[in-house]
Amino acid sequence: MTRDEIKDMILEIIEDIDEEAEFDQLDPDAPLRDQLDLDSMDFLDIVMELRKRYKLQIPEEEYPQLATLTSCVNYLEPRLKDA
Amino acid sequence: MADYQLIIIGCGLSGLAAGIRAARFGRRTLILEQHTVAGGLNSYYHRRGVLLETGLHAMTNFAAIGDKRAPLNRLFRQLKLSRRAFVTHEQIGSEIVFPQLRLAFSNDFSLLEAGIAAAFPGCMDRFARLVRAVDAYDPFAPAPWRSTREFLSSILAEPLLEDMLLLPLMVYGNAEEHDMDLGQFVIMFRAVFQDGFFRPQGTIRDFLDMLVAQFRRFDGEIRFQSPVASIIRRHDRVAGVVLADGEEISGDAVLSTVGIPGTARLAGWDLDVAAHTGRMSFMETIALVPARSMAELRHDRTIFFYNLEPTFSYQRPDDLLDVSWGVICFPGNFQGLEAADPAQVRVTNAANYELWQRLEDDDYRRAKERWSAKSLAAAGKIIGNSPADIVYQDSFTPLTIERFTAKAEGAVYGSPRKIRDGRTPWPNLFIAGTDQGYLGIVGAMLSGVTIVNQHLLGS
Numbered sequence: 167m168t169r170d171e172i173k174d175m176i177l178e179i180i181e182d183i184d185e186e187a188e189f190d191q192l193d194p195d196a197p198l199r200d201q202l203d204l205d206s207m208d209f210l211d212i213v214m215e216l217r218k219r220y221k222l223q224i225p226e227e228e229y230p231q232l233a234t235l236t237s238c239v240n241y242l243e244p245r246l247k248d249a
Numbered sequence: 250m251a252d253y254q255l256i257i258i259g260c261g262l263s264g265l266a267a268g269i270r271a272a273r274f275g276r277r278t279l280i281l282e283q284h285t286v287a288g289g290l291n292s293y294y295h296r297r298g299v300l301l302e303t304g305l306h307a308m309t310n311f312a313a314i315g316d317k318r319a320p321l322n323r324l325f326r327q328l329k330l331s332r333r334a335f336v337t338h339e340q341i342g343s344e345i346v347f348p349q350l351r352l353a354f355s356n357d358f359s360l361l362e363a364g365i366a367a368a369f370p371g372c373m374d375r376f377a378r379l380v381r382a383v384d385a386y387d388p389f390a391p392a393p394w395r396s397t398r399e400f401l402s403s404i405l406a407e408p409l410l411e412d413m414l415l416l417p418l419m420v421y422g423n424a425e426e427h428d429m430d431l432g433q434f435v436i437m438f439r440a441v442f443q444d445g446f447f448r449p450q451g452t453i454r455d456f457l458d459m460l461v462a463q464f465r466r467f468d469g470e471i472r473f474q475s476p477v478a479s480i481i482r483r484h485d486r487v488a489g490v491v492l493a494d495g496e497e498i499s500g501d502a503v504l505s506t507v508g509i510p511g512t513a514r515l516a517g518w519d520l521d522v523a524a525h526t527g528r529m530s531f532m533e534t535i536a537l538v539p540a541r542s543m544a545e546l547r548h549d550r551t552i553f554f555y556n557l558e559p560t561f562s563y564q565r566p567d568d569l570l571d572v573s574w575g576v577i578c579f580p581g582n583f584q585g586l587e588a589a590d591p592a593q594v595r596v597t598n599a600a601n602y603e604l605w606q607r608l609e610d611d612d613y614r615r616a617k618e619r620w621s622a623k624s625l626a627a628a629g630k631i632i633g634n635s636p637a638d639i640v641y642q643d644s645f646t647p648l649t650i651e652r653f654t655a656k657a658e659g660a661v662y663g664s665p666r667k668i669r670d671g672r673t674p675w676p677n678l679f680i681a682g683t684d685q686g687y688l689g690i691v692g693a694m695l696s697g698v699t700i701v702n703q704h705l706l707g708s
Binding site: 182183184185186203204205207208210211214215217218226 | 274275314315317318323326327329331332333698702706707
């Protein structure tokens with residue numbers, strides 16, 4: 167997947183988790199959770215969805231690397247290069 | 250490979266919510282239910298062509314669409330259900346009635362504040378302090394038991410107000426007699442006073458159908474009329490269940506929603522069952538009344554929480570029933586509902602399980618008749634008249650509740666000692682639901698969600 171595809175995929179997962187999510191004002195370098203008012207349970211769903219779709223096992227100590235949209239893309243790019 | 254990755258015992262609200270979470274993320278999940286319908290404590294049956302709900306008076310934790318942190322909306326996200334498509338009817342308003350005073354409350358918190366300001370003019374600063382303390386308290390952080398009675402008395406120092414606030418919160422969600430854990434008080438204060446009451450559109454059946462459909466959409470399986478006889482133990486783990494007809498089903502993990510006493514019996518868990526059996530049970534009488542007769546009753550509220558005595562004592566009564574305090578609910582009185590004919594009145598009072606259990610067939614039936622009449626007569630003191638021209642009447646005793654819901658001694662709020670983390674002596678057997686500790690419909694579902702998230706999805 168390209169960086170743009172990964173970004174779209176993340177946003178699609180979030181949209182799927184939260185029907186209230188709005189991305190118009192989203193700052194790609196600011197924490198997703200604060201901006202979208204998501205809690206730890208929602209965050210777990212992003213991780214679970216990545217596992218379900220791409221068989222990606224993300225260890226808990228690496229969750230902080232998924233904090234912002236940009237850091238998500240950075241983290242996932244090498245892991246999804248063949249996806 | 251086991252038959253299922255997760256076997257859930259009980260298709261009530263906690264079991265269904267747990268099942269949806271597990272199935273949503275691809276776990277092969279089976280729910281086993283002893284009865285023919287889902288719901289457990291919050292189910293339904295039909296009489297005279299009318300669908301009657303067994304548990305639901307109102308759902309607590311009302312939250313508007315878009316309030317993302319509200320428990321109701323978090324729950325819908327977790328279950329991947331659309332909150333926008335979920336139509337709710339808020340309460341008209343409810344009332345706490347004591348001989349000395351009546352306090353009205355609704356989903357607008359300022360109504361309760363205004364009532365308190367009028368009746369206890371010197372108390373508003375103290376009440377505001379109470380609200381701040383509730384707002385600041387994290388009831389989900391592990392903490393030792395703390396007395397709500399002492400907490401309230403230290404802040405409010407108004408015994409009447411303390412009793413009045415406690416009546417709805419205890420009767421809608423306290424497994425202990427006399428006092429209440431502070432964490433549970435905070436949960437209930439938010440759920441009842443700050444969030445408030447509502448009903449889903451339709452009946453509890455529609456709500457359950459929605460959850461069952463969601464579970465099946467994720468390929469979850471349910472087997473009705475499949476009581477579990479025992480949980481299979483192998484070495485230091487559990488390996489599945491045996492059904493009453495002898496069939497064995499293997500599972501990588503088992504989640505029990507049948508309470509601590511029920512789970513102990515199924516698994517051969519050696520614990521103090523008496524200490525984990527609640528003493529608070531209730532009898533509920535449903536009366537169907539022609540719409541024209543409703544005019545004789547004061548029915549401008551959704552729910553009355555009444556006490557005919559000057560002080561409030563939450564305990565198992567010495568008699569079969571204690572009609573001196575209780576709940577009167579008009580399930581038709583929610584905003585935007587069309588008037589039903591016949592209309593429903595429900596009256597709930599504390600009951601003594603042990604005394605009901607001692608009665609033989611005919612005595613039991615007569616006691617039910619006698620006490621439901623007393624219950625309706627007591628309600629008449631609050632709503633002007635006892636319901637008249639009743640076209641159909643039915644009562645559930647603690648025995649009815651025990652038989653249909655697997656709640657030991659019919660204790661609707663379960664064990665006074667909860668297992669908050671859902672763990673048992675076996676690493677792959679968990680409990681959720683009433684005895685995990687989150688109560689009410691929203692609470693029970695959050696319990697199922699939380700236990701699956703913590704113990705089954707991470708690994």
